[in-house]
Amino acid sequence: MFRFLLSRLMMIVPTFIGVTIAAFSFIRLLPGDPILLMAGERGVTPERRAELEQVMGFDRPLWEQYLGFLGDLLQGDLGVSIVTKAPVLEEFLGRFPATIELSVIAIIFAVALGLPAGVIAAVRRGSIFDHTVMGVSLTGYSMPIFWWGLLLIILFSGILGWTPVSGRISFLYYFEPVTGFMLIDSLLSGQSGAFQSAVMHLILPAVVLGTIPLAVIARQTRSAMLEVLSEDYVRTARAKGLSPARVIGVHALRNALITVVTVIGLQVGVLLAGAILTETIFAWPGIGKWMIDSIFRRDYPSVQGGLLMIASIVMLVNLIVDLTYGLINPSIRHER
Amino acid sequence: MKSRIIFAAVVALFATQLHAKTLIFCSEGSPEGFTPSLYTAGTTFDASSRQVYNRLVEFEIGTTKIIPGLAESWTISPDGLIYTFKLRKGVKFHTTKDFTPSRDFNAEDVLFSFERQFSKDHPYHMVSGGAYEYFNGMSMPDLIKRIEKVDDYTVRFVLNRPESPMIANLAMDFASIHSAEYAEKMATAGTMDTFDQSPVGTGPFQLVAYQKDAFIRYKAHPDFFRGKAAIDDLVFAITPDASVRYQKLKAGECHVMPYPNPADIAAMRTDPAVNLMSQEGLNVGYLAYNSLVPPFDNPRVRKALNMAINKQAIIDAVFQGAGKVAKNPIPPTIWSYNNATADDPYDPAAAKAALAAESVQNLKMKVWAMPVQRPYNPNARRMAELIQSDFGKVGVEVEIVSYEWGEYLKRSKEKDRDGAVLLGWTGDNGDPDNFLAVLLGCDGVGGSNRAQWCYQPFEDLIQKAKVVSDIAERTRLYEQAQIEFKSQAPWATIAHSVVFKPLRKEVVGFKIDPFGGHSFYGVDLK
Numbered sequence: 120m121f122r123f124l125l126s127r128l129m130m131i132v133p134t135f136i137g138v139t140i141a142a143f144s145f146i147r148l149l150p151g152d153p154i155l156l157m158a159g160e161r162g163v164t165p166e167r168r169a170e171l172e173q174v175m176g177f178d179r180p181l182w183e184q185y186l187g188f189l190g191d192l193l194q195g196d197l198g199v200s201i202v203t204k205a206p207v208l209e210e211f212l213g214r215f216p217a218t219i220e221l222s223v224i225a226i227i228f229a230v231a232l233g234l235p236a237g238v239i240a241a242v243r244r245g246s247i248f249d250h251t252v253m254g255v256s257l258t259g260y261s262m263p264i265f266w267w268g269l270l271l272i273i274l275f276s277g278i279l280g281w282t283p284v285s286g287r288i289s290f291l292y293y294f295e296p297v298t299g300f301m302l303i304d305s306l307l308s309g310q311s312g313a314f315q316s317a318v319m320h321l322i323l324p325a326v327v328l329g330t331i332p333l334a335v336i337a338r339q340t341r342s343a344m345l346e347v348l349s350e351d352y353v354r355t356a357r358a359k360g361l362s363p364a365r366v367i368g369v370h371a372l373r374n375a376l377i378t379v380v381t382v383i384g385l386q387v388g389v390l391l392a393g394a395i396l397t398e399t400i401f402a403w404p405g406i407g408k409w410m411i412d413s414i415f416r417r418d419y420p421s422v423q424g425g426l427l428m429i430a431s432i433v434m435l436v437n438l439i440v441d442l443t444y445g446l447i448n449p450s451i452r453h454e455r
Numbered sequence: 456m457k458s459r460i461i462f463a464a465v466v467a468l469f470a471t472q473l474h475a476k477t478l479i480f481c482s483e484g485s486p487e488g489f490t491p492s493l494y495t496a497g498t499t500f501d502a503s504s505r506q507v508y509n510r511l512v513e514f515e516i517g518t519t520k521i522i523p524g525l526a527e528s529w530t531i532s533p534d535g536l537i538y539t540f541k542l543r544k545g546v547k548f549h550t551t552k553d554f555t556p557s558r559d560f561n562a563e564d565v566l567f568s569f570e571r572q573f574s575k576d577h578p579y580h581m582v583s584g585g586a587y588e589y590f591n592g593m594s595m596p597d598l599i600k601r602i603e604k605v606d607d608y609t610v611r612f613v614l615n616r617p618e619s620p621m622i623a624n625l626a627m628d629f630a631s632i633h634s635a636e637y638a639e640k641m642a643t644a645g646t647m648d649t650f651d652q653s654p655v656g657t658g659p660f661q662l663v664a665y666q667k668d669a670f671i672r673y674k675a676h677p678d679f680f681r682g683k684a685a686i687d688d689l690v691f692a693i694t695p696d697a698s699v700r701y702q703k704l705k706a707g708e709c710h711v712m713p714y715p716n717p718a719d720i721a722a723m724r725t726d727p728a729v730n731l732m733s734q735e736g737l738n739v740g741y742l743a744y745n746s747l748v749p750p751f752d753n754p755r756v757r758k759a760l761n762m763a764i765n766k767q768a769i770i771d772a773v774f775q776g777a778g779k780v781a782k783n784p785i786p787p788t789i790w791s792y793n794n795a796t797a798d799d800p801y802d803p804a805a806a807k808a809a810l811a812a813e814s815v816q817n818l819k820m821k822v823w824a825m826p827v828q829r830p831y832n833p834n835a836r837r838m839a840e841l842i843q844s845d846f847g848k849v850g851v852e853v854e855i856v857s858y859e860w861g862e863y864l865k866r867s868k869e870k871d872r873d874g875a876v877l878l879g880w881t882g883d884n885g886d887p888d889n890f891l892a893v894l895l896g897c898d899g900v901g902g903s904n905r906a907q908w909c910y911q912p913f914e915d916l917i918q919k920a921k922v923v924s925d926i927a928e929r930t931r932l933y934e935q936a937q938i939e940f941k942s943q944a945p946w947a948t949i950a951h952s953v954v955f956k957p958l959r960k961e962v963v964g965f966k967i968d969p970f971g972g973h974s975f976y977g978v979d980l981k
Binding site for chain 2: 149150151152153155156157158159162163164167171174199201202203204205210213214217269272273276277280283284285286287290293295296398399400401402403404405408409412417
């Protein structure tokens, strides 16, 4: 296990260096110039432009800028946003808990519904339930997030008035953030009704963000279960007279979970991509909206810092997924 | 006894909260920061200068009229080089968790606010990036020779040359006045960045809390020099999507929203909860020919092409009614607008004949379509397609081109640019000079003058108007300049947008700002 962890960690190093090169170069490969974008129709004189380039460090050769970026990175410094002039790490960390909170609730929603739906669909293969689950998950998978979000807002907030339209909590409540996670902070605040308000604000965005992972998880669980259910050991377990619940729950699902956990791990990337749209619709103050704004403004330090942080998180989650294989199925030995 | 006092205090607090009036504005984005001189976005000005700060002179809310602000009065020397401001006494700065002012506003604060931008040696000049784009863009470093404190309540600006729009410039957001005492305190504490993130001003609202991309909370400044605001608390609920803003307005989650979707306007008109206000924007959208390149160097060719454009069809299709045909290079809401000028009529047959008379046959040209949405042009691609169709009817073949926005702005400045450019302008200070000199003056050729048009009779008029301080005389000069412009037609003036502002019916006293901003002083809830 230790050797496996070490080998994975060693693989992360070149990947991380690759990510720094990609993060640094991608945004610069895009056409567009942050100074011109900042000046807009008003324009900027060549003298002023030279001054601004010097202030922003763009007058140095690219390789020098990259080495500077790496050097700062080693000291935990992601640079300063050229738009807000605030440290990129501060900008990122200020928004990150909101994205994490939304993503975690969305993935819980997706797993809580997708996993049983997939299992039942597999067990009752060919039934109406199976067809319904597959049909709904296909629809969910192909649903444009923006349209889906607006539709839910119009129905549940506009027409029925059950949920708030957007935001993280009602403006009736105000307290200093402690953890950045609204569900926790609202409880810590001790203000009556704050937690309920935070929960109500989370429902629609979590459903919208969780829709695609839900569809993927349901479909993958179904196909993994179908494969496992036809294995000899499942047949043996049935022949031994074990209850259907034990056969499915212990013998089949445990093996099928390997595939499902991999899919859930991969969905983290999908969630972060989906967060960009979901956060825009629901005015959710997370990193998705911030990244998009930074790209449009060609805010190089914010984009490269943000990409690096997101890539690191995806790498970390996938490492954790790899490690959980052994926990789910001890027959998998990482030592090999 | 003690418990009674606590009970009474709780009741009083509760009663205060019950009666506190909170206005929620569903703003469209996060401010870049809270020091207006460092930034250029209207979103930033809404969150900072328009609520938190004041300027020496100000635009009366809802108009382009200049009124006294932190300066009670001012005088201009006969040669137009010295501006002397008498400052208002007894003006209080905000008391915040970081700062308790020990003195009222005075000349030191004016000097600090301008010298930070003006002097590269100033200790605050490089704090928070040190880019003062509006100060530079309005040519302040060239214009201002020095700023002097005459006494605690008198300040003198000495200019290098006469500049009539100077007073209007000082009403702009970048000229907001900060507390020098607060700056000094932050410098002593080694937290100069805090100065730009936790603002202290003299304005009607003071910042309470800001969470990026989520909300900004303000409370009314109890000692505001024009009197405390009618609302007690102001909240900016940051909501980037326009359709979602409308849903929040309908649900009562906000009271005022900016920038509605054109597609939602019809529903808003019939919504019983919504009061849809509208006003012509202080902007102009245009098609600039390159007057240095044949055959567009010939004014008769340009006028012929102008006659081929069906502007009303553009207003209907591109602006979906939220626009008005433009005939002058300045909007009707600006003083000196010349309503007597005649627009080039839409007449394809006459256009075709005029082109033939100039021996222009089988003309092929490019029309540049902006890649971004702007109030003066919400869909440049569609506009370019309509112009392509219109020009096609008079035998001119159009190729539509576009570039990334930064590239577009850069390439469209080039003197040998191939093609006519769709672009526009939103006024900064309500002065005609801000349109006519910036966009059509000879200094702007190769820069902001996208028509590359330098026409001496026009140039003489606008240069004279720059140095004359008599408004009546300036008006006459600008009116004449517009006649010269129409005769030469360096642009096809396309449209002025109409700005819509939806608010809930219970909101009273809100005025649409011609500059596109949002001020909440004077606004109340029924």
